[in-house]
Amino acid sequence: MDVTIRPVQTRDLPELLKVEAQAAPKSPFAAWEFFVLCLRYPENFLVAEGKGIIGYVVFTPKGHLISLVVARKHRRQGIGTRLIDEVIQRAPGISLRLEVRVGNHGARRFYGALGFREVETMKSYYPDGEDALLLERPVPRFPLPEAPKEG
Numbered sequence: 828m829d830v831t832i833r834p835v836q837t838r839d840l841p842e843l844l845k846v847e848a849q850a851a852p853k854s855p856f857a858a859w860e861f862f863v864l865c866l867r868y869p870e871n872f873l874v875a876e877g878k879g880i881i882g883y884v885v886f887t888p889k890g891h892l893i894s895l896v897v898a899r900k901h902r903r904q905g906i907g908t909r910l911i912d913e914v915i916q917r918a919p920g921i922s923l924r925l926e927v928r929v930g931n932h933g934a935r936r937f938y939g940a941l942g943f944r945e946v947e948t949m950k951s952y953y954p955d956g957e958d959a960l961l962l963e964r965p966v967p968r969f970p971l972p973e974a975p976k977e978g
Contacts, residue, residue, distance in 0.1 A: 892925035
């Protein structure tokens with residue numbers, strides 16, 4: 828499947844809500860939160876689009892990854908990695924940081940494989956009382972060269 832990474836548009840909100848509800852049921856964003864993120868970070872809110880929206884990442888200019896979500900049926904296909912690679916290209920010289928649930932072992936393995944390291948445990952971080960791990964990954968000051976195209 829061809830996947831395009833592009834900045835979010837407000838017309839994407841209905842599809843984003845569907846992906847979010849299905850993929851992040853423990854703490855989904857509300858429609859108004861997505862709208863605010865679209866307005867606040869228009870260049871840093873990226874969607875993965877195949878046959879519709881299949882994932883997204885939103886991050887601050889200072890490198891805080893607010894959220895990365897890939898629809899369940901599209902996981903383990905490199906889409907999350909492509910989204911993180913795009914963030915890295917757009918944030919040279921910035922350390923990326925994010926919080927992940929202690930119990931989300933799949934996400935912890937994913938981020939670990941991408942060079943993120945555990946920095947701190949944040950007690951009772953989530954509304955349900957679950958702890959979070961603060962993960963961090965430095966980004967080289969100069970953009971990384973693109974991988975050669977297969978073909």
